[in-house]
Amino acid sequence: MLGAGITGCSTALYMARQGYSVTLFDQARQPFEGSSGWNDGKLHLGYLYAADPSLGTARQLLPGGLLFKDIVEDLLGGSIAGATTPRDEIFLLHRDSVVQQPGIDAYFRRVSDLVRSHPDAGRYWDDAARRGATPLTGAEIAGLAPEGGAILGGWRLPERSVSSRWLARRYIAALAAEQRIELRAGTRVLGVRPAAAADGLDGPFRVETEAGPDGPFTIVVNALWEGRCVIDQGIGLAPAPELTHRYRYALFIHTARPVAQDNALIGTGPFGDVKAYGDRDFYLSWYPAGLVAEGRDAAPPPLPALDEAGRQALAARILDGLAEHLPAIRRVADGAAHTDVQGSWVVAPGSGPLHDPAAGLHRRDRFGIRRTGRYVSVDSGKFSTAPWMAREVAAMFRGG
């Protein structure tokens, strides 16, 4: 198993429970140090992709989002309710949104219908998915955003988010308790090749690492996210079309005392959001400040680490950008006992800036599992879809 993010860890747990001995490789010191450990954990039902009016993105994201809770609770052996945002999330329409009224209202109604009619709709939180989107009143919007500012409308969306930091700790514990999983942390993967010249993609395979070759392995699952394509190309899989890598920083704040703060997202385009997982753990993001690198190479280049001055400057820019629209979030920053300024890669097919309605990045339905023989490459697409896709990968190898 290559990559100890939510995709690799979920697949490893499933495969181990099917009786396989699993070797899990990751370059980081521990699992969930890539994008899976440092994102806001929105469990997508499709509402955010109004710039894809075909509903293709919503349809592709929906099954994984609806089943996330059930699958992860099964894998971790316990409830994730304590780490989940407790209320419907608020969507605020920015005046520069790439989709405006009445289009966005119509889009939300179409997604609500799609969600309600899905056979798994009842498996999301507290039946929340069946409620659909409801518009906020003018007074509710005025309570959140400055009057006369950039916010033109608002809705309550029945989506939940889960703290990726909390989930990281639970996954690490679940992996440690699984005797059939051996973790090779701190091990950078350089390539995969058939174990012998005559062996093709039906295996067995050797995994080339900075520490030397490892294996043989009967199955390889590549869940390396930003590192995935280079390994696929090395073993002869055709490259995925027009991938873009974007490195995004956000703030992960733990406050000394409880702070009352709603979850709110400003859309649609390059804006930001705040997530409150309970009343002491928060995620704050402002896209124009947090986006620090972007490229189309098969593998993104290593980025320089932030020094303390850079960290503080970036945190201030994220906070200022978001507080201009949601002034109350300054209370979160003022109450911080601990702030992590953390970034990771977003990998997605398509290109172009998010402020452009025609940008290919607004479509997020082109992810999935590619299998050739006993080599599998997983583009999980989203945190919310990864456990569902891990279950699909494991099902391919049930019974040997």
Ligand SMILES: Cc1cc2nc3c(=O)[nH]c(=O)nc-3n(C[C@H](O)[C@H](O)[C@H](O)COP(=O)(O)OP(=O)(O)OC[C@H]3O[C@@H](n4cnc5c(N)ncnc54)[C@H](O)[C@@H]3O)c2cc1C
């Ligand atoms: C700021 C931000 C916010 C986001 N918000 C959301 C959200 O709200 N909802 C949502 O659904 N998704 C969100 N995402 C996307 C989400 O984080 C990813 O889709 C998801 O975490 C990918 O999981 P993964 O397991 O496939 O990859 P990762 O978690 O990135 O795991 C891949 C692992 O591979 C390792 N690796 C890479 N290359 C190598 C190599 N050569 N050798 C060894 N190890 C290697 C990395 O260290 C990493 O641990 C967000 C992403 C970002 C950056």
